[in-house]
Amino acid sequence: MIQKKEKYFNSKITSSKLYLEDIEKIISILETEGIKIEISDNENIYESIEELKSVKGKNPNSIKIDGKVTDSFVEYITIRITAYSTTIYVPHSERLLKPAYEIDRFVNSKKRKPIYSWLNSRTAKFQIVSNIVVFLVLHIINSLILHKPSSYILVGSSIVLFWVFIYIISEFNPDSNTKIELERKHELNFYTKNKDKLLLALATAVIGAIVGAVLTYITK
Numbered sequence: 555m556i557q558k559k560e561k562y563f564n565s566k567i568t569s570s571k572l573y574l575e576d577i578e579k580i581i582s583i584l585e586t587e588g589i590k591i592e593i594s595d596n597e598n599i600y601e602s603i604e605e606l607k608s609v610k611g612k613n614p615n616s617i618k619i620d621g622k623v624t625d626s627f628v629e630y631i632t633i634r635i636t637a638y639s640t641t642i643y644v645p646h647s648e649r650l651l652k653p654a655y656e657i658d659r660f661v662n663s664k665k666r667k668p669i670y671s672w673l674n675s676r677t678a679k680f681q682i683v684s685n686i687v688v689f690l691v692l693h694i695i696n697s698l699i700l701h702k703p704s705s706y707i708l709v710g711s712s713i714v715l716f717w718v719f720i721y722i723i724s725e726f727n728p729d730s731n732t733k734i735e736l737e738r739k740h741e742l743n744f745y746t747k748n749k750d751k752l753l754l755a756l757a758t759a760v761i762g763a764i765v766g767a768v769l770t771y772i773t774k
Contacts, residue, residue: 589622
């Protein structure tokens, strides 16, 4: 039985963490195959990654790389990089399947560690908001409706402060934050560059715990 070759490719890699050298590697794979590339975001087209960085900073929200076969108007590859995922799309091109699969394997090798897929700034923001709402509702029900002593403020503030600390740590740590990093990985030293911010985060957590304890004592 004769079967037609597959010419379509669509892949979405979640929890990928890409640095400047990784994006340069993707561009290199395309250029090695003689593919003409165009770099853009949601607003502008750029001549290079460095130009995009000069306009959008080292943490852009998204990067789009379009690659076209020079002798064809219909064969193209689109790579969309965001803080949370990388999508590779080839609608109709046998020639572009090779670089598409190569880029897919490469990006999959750059996935975050499993612990960072959960303990990151995105998860922390959700936990902060949801815990504030839940414990505030429980406190209102317990103290104002049931007229019972409530310890939910202390418990709630402790849990919220834990997630605030996780948010601050993960936001400043390149390995765990949900950002595109247009800097080389070896140039980012988390503890050296963020020592002052970490101390501030620790001080904030301690002060918050004290305030929570005082509020709990007052509302008893």
